[in-house]
Amino acid sequence: MSGIDLIFKIAAIGIIVAVLNQVLIRSGREEQAMMTTLAGIVVVLMIIANEIAKLFNTIKTLFQF
Amino acid sequence: MFLKLIGSILVITASSLLGFIISSDYARRPSQLRTIKTMLQVFENEIYFMSSILHEALEKAGKAGDNEAALIFTRASENMRKGTFSSTERAWAEAVKYCMPRTALDKEDEEILVSFGKILGTTDIEGQVKNIRLLISHLEIQEKKAEESRKRNEALFRNLGILGGFAIVIILF
Numbered sequence: 001m002s003g004i005d006l007i008f009k010i011a012a013i014g015i016i017v018a019v020l021n022q023v024l025i026r027s028g029r030e031e032q033a034m035m036t037t038l039a040g041i042v043v044v045l046m047i048i049a050n051e052i053a054k055l056f057n058t059i060k061t062l063f064q065f
Numbered sequence: 066m067f068l069k070l071i072g073s074i075l076v077i078t079a080s081s082l083l084g085f086i087i088s089s090d091y092a093r094r095p096s097q098l099r100t101i102k103t104m105l106q107v108f109e110n111e112i113y114f115m116s117s118i119l120h121e122a123l124e125k126a127g128k129a130g131d132n133e134a135a136l137i138f139t140r141a142s143e144n145m146r147k148g149t150f151s152s153t154e155r156a157w158a159e160a161v162k163y164c165m166p167r168t169a170l171d172k173e174d175e176e177i178l179v180s181f182g183k184i185l186g187t188t189d190i191e192g193q194v195k196n197i198r199l200l201i202s203h204l205e206i207q208e209k210k211a212e213e214s215r216k217r218n219e220a221l222f223r224n225l226g227i228l229g230g231f232a233i234v235i236i237l238f
Contacts, residue, residue: 012235020228027221043236 006051010044073238077230084226091211091218093169097134098208102201104130104138109197112190119153119186120145136164137178157182171211177203 017040024033104126111122120142127138141160150156161178170178177200184196 009235009238013232016228016232016235020225020232023221023224023228027217029221 006047010047013040013044016040069238073234076234077227080230080233081227084222084224084229087226088219088222090169091215091222093132094171094174095208095211095215097132097169098174098204098211100130100132101134101137102204102208104135105197105201105204108138109194112193112197116190133164133168134170136167137161140164153186154182157185171207174204174207177207 017037020036021033024030024036107129108122108126111117111125112119115122117125123138123142123145127135127142129135130138137160140163141157144150144156144160145153150159158179161175161182165175181196181200184192186193188196
């Protein structure tokens, strides 16, 4: 998918995770809050992994390593 | 594009409804416990002042309740009238087990109700009244716990349902 869509998607995931975090902390379930934060981080990392690989490839070819 | 939109709306609606259903369970439990208490008062009056037969008293008590918890009393009175069970304890226990999925009551509430059935119909009037009073006091403790759990959980599961729906849609969109 194109670059801008990716940014929007990650931003939306960030907002949802923040709201879920607050809802869970307010009702006293802090371990679940921490779990959802970690889950959000994992999901975003999985989305980004491909792009980071491409980034490193580009840098390698740029500096001709 | 349209299909994606319809799909996301379906997912969000389904997840929110799931959250609402779970949260409404927590909301209905205290009020059901209260109706059981009212019906027990009616039951006690029937037995003490009118000396009614057991299944008639149960049926009158069941009519006094106005939500799903009244099913327990009416089904127990039917069981006893038909005579399909070997003892009142079994008839009461079967009624409780049958109606449990239809009510919002807990596993603890179920055990308390089943243990009420053990003394039901076995002793004299004074013993029955004491048994009923014991059950009422147990149910009051349960009702307090249910109120607390409702305050904590009702809003939580409603919001979780809605937000979870949005999260799934955004990740999969």
